[in-house]
Amino acid sequence: MPGSLNTDPSPPFDILRPRQWLAPLVFASPHSGQDYGQAFIDASRLDPLALRRSEDAFVDEIFAAAAESGAPLLRARFPRVYVDPNREPFELDPDMFEGALPAHINTTSSRVAAGLGTMPRVVTSGEEVYTDKLHFDDARKTIEATYIPYHEALKGLLEEAGRQFGGCLLVDCHSMPSVGGPMDRDPGFKRVDFILGDRYGTSCAPEITDLVEQTLQSMDYAVTRNNPYAGGFTTEHYGKPESGCHTLQIEINRALYMNEFKIVRSEGFEKLKTDISHLIDVLATIDPKTLVAT
Secondary structure (H helix, E strand, O other): OOOOHHHOOOOOEEEEOOOOOOOOEEEEEOOOOOOOOHHHHHHEOOOHHHHHOOOOOOHHHHOHHHHHHOOOEEEEOOOOOOOOOOOOOOEOOHHHEOOOOOOOOEOOOHHHHOOOOOOOOEOOOOOEOEOOOEOHHHHHHHHHHOHHHHHHHHHHHHHHHHHHHOOEEEEEEEEEOOEOOOOOOOOOOEOOOEEEEOOOOOOOOHHHHHHHHHHHHHOOOOEEEOOOOOOOHHHHHHOEHHHOEEEEEEEEEHHHOEEOOOOEEOOOHHHHHHHHHHHHHHHOOOOHHHHOOO
16 A cells, blocks of 8 residues: 655646746646656556646646746646645545444545545546555555645745735646546546646636636637636645635636547647747736735
8 A cells, every 4th residue: 555755756737937036936746756766656456648638748848938937837757646736735535445444534525435535546438546445544655755845835935925925826727638538527628738727716716717718718728617627725725815815716628738548749839839838928917916916
């Protein structure tokens, strides 16, 4: 069964920092990590490729231009199917564990019910991740070694941006399967190119979401908002425009840039990367005064 990543000398995240922080922006890629520990692979009933299909593969590369535009990019190194930082710290499915879980654990959320808690029970296809049940102490150590440092780093970047600019925009960067899966709210339906999640207008100023939508549409992409993804824990937890922190989740259709079955880049990868670089440049022109809490 998986234990803590403390045995892995590599850190649980990277921060790609600009030479000079010029824009009131922070980018985060929580689901593109590829550090699959052998203990986790051994504990899983799935092969490595099946595990990777839950990954937002290459999203950190797609948004790497953030540093060139004067903003940092935080990227998790641990995989989403191991620990999902876009959940509450302890949002766990009791059916995954030997014995009862402590009283403070959230065992009743809709995400837990779907098998997609902080340590997922299933992958996006609905297949079970683990061969055997886990022990809570192992899960606690794992979360403390991965999830907690990731969010401490994210909080630190947002506080740093707030001190420097007075307010900031957090862009939470994701990708999505091109067709809704059995665990999704839109099973079997083809998806548009981009979905913007702003918690139905509560996590980000409308004019910022408008700017992102219009910029993407100007490059001939089909864009919708909040359906089926309105934003997860990160958007809900950090998106507080009234406090000067705006948060917008961007979901990219994987068919634009990769072979979803083989997890390899497609011919569209470089074009998408160029277009995202343009979007980042546009966001970098946002006047910090528009982000400051009033």
